Amino acid sequence: MPNNMEEGYIKFRAEWLRKPALPASTLMELNQWRDRLYGLGLLGAYPNGIGFGNISQRWNPEGQFIISGSTTGNFKQLSAEHYTLVTSIELDQNLLHCEGPIIASSESMSHAAVYGEYPWVKAVFHVHHQQIWENLLHKVPTTTMGITYGTPEMAYSIVQLLRETDLPEQRIFVMEGHPEGIFSFGKTLQDAGEVLLMALAAVQ
Template structure:
């Protein structure tokens, strides 16, 4: 049986309050709309037992704080600032996230936080679900996390750190999660860079006969 989507596995210290404005999430929302149209994130009865899938984030300010789409918001067509959370602390070694907002952060917030801490040039992350890329990962030469490592865990943050140390993932700006069905993570200094990497890989995977979203 496939692992259920959207389960928060980290220790979450969460304060419910207004934390973000429409301006704070404007760029995130524009790119989320494109990802939704591509089927890279969302919610549909025909995929993952109708649980929401995929998430998107952006570094906030000059430190490692970041804005991320809320847990199980995939089914929302037009998100507002209330549908995002602000992660103020991410402590992978302690399996702990501290967040503010009107919704809890995505179950993948720990992985996003690790990426922001690994490289200061990363400002935007998309965790997509794309069968074509996932199935063609080896053929596309993409770095992959090990199949036994579950999403949203300390083990996943350690695995991401391993990819940064042992593979060319930083240069590629994209990797797949072998143990998380269809899971693909793209990142970059800008939203356009991260999304562009994802879309180019999707086109290459389709060319090789990958299954469309």
């Protein structure tokens, strides 16, 4: 059970334009990875119904990205209706712009930080796993204690790690102030996923 019982609560201001879902074919590989991570228990929902974890894919070179929507961790399988497009963010204003059938995940600011820093990143995964988190804490780049998820401060902490550590090579980091919280990323969805699978194998 997470220490932070606000998991899933959106902390940014959102300009959400409700639009039809993207074509399912566009989301096929992303959704396949979502199914796989759900099956491994890396994202889903706690017994109290609070969902956790989200998954995204770059949409274009400008840094727009597709991400699973808020509170979708409660669903075993997702459809195109559960994904939305983040079109821009204004970190200093804590403002996110998105369009689609659902509002973007509460962790969208953190995803945006990674995409904005490195154009080569095409996928970002955020999962929860206590054993992986404990195993990697301070062994891989780790965000600052006291910074909560989904905030501009967390996004800035991630940018700092990307610029000042070997995070671009490791492609995985943990969030000290967000117990169980782990992020991975990569040049492809497969790349981002394999980093997580290796971390999972190390604790099994």
